[in-house]
Amino acid sequence: MKIGYISTRKIDEKYVGAVLIVDEFGIPQEFKYTEPVSPTPLQRILYGKSLDLYLTVEIIAKNLLKNVEQKPEMFLTDNITLVESSDQVYYVSSYLTPKSDQFQNTEPNECVIPLQGESLKFIAKSNFTQDKIEKLKQIVEEFDIMEPFQRLTKALEFVCHS
Structure with missing residues (x-):
């Protein structure tokens, strides 16, 4: 199984x-x-507050997703804006939770998966199906899905400064 990670930074x-x-x-x-x-x-003037969204989603993320040769089942992102780039992109964040918390959904396009002492919150462009939730549960039980974000952040800093 392959998992994709997509991220953008302003450096x-x-x-x-x-x-x-x-x-x-x-x-x-x-x-x-x-x-x-x-x-x-001039672009800063013309795009105003929408410049970040335009550059990160339309110019960067959609082009990266289009040019990927290996097609993973899903892409995870640490930038919630990138969820707009594809139905296959899921925003994920980690937070500490008490042991009493159970599996929960807050909105149809969100799901929370509890782990040992923390929870992972996923947000998608479209609603989560039960199959997708089960797939996410399986992935988080087998793999530290947050760690590759650290590598991706360092790689982006390297690219921007080299």
Whole structure:
């Protein structure tokens, strides 16, 4: 099984993004990134507050997803904005929870999966099916899904500064 990770960052007024595909052991299978994008002063004026959304979703994320050669079952992101780029992209965050918390859904497009002492919250563009929830449960039981984000963040910083 392969899991995709997609992330974007704004570093020194430049936007950069990458996709990392790993196998069930966390071993990289594919890595693609964008060159840093620096918006012009005119683009900043014309796009205003929508500049971040436009660059991260339309320019960076959608192009990365389109150019991935290996197609994982899903892509996880640490940037909730990227959920808008595809139905296959799921935002995931981790937070500490008391042992009394049970599996819960708050909204149809959200699901929370409790682990030992923490919970993982997933947010999707569309509603979660029971099959998708079961798949997520299986993945989080077998694999530390948060760790590759650390690698992806370091890779993006490296790309932006090299």
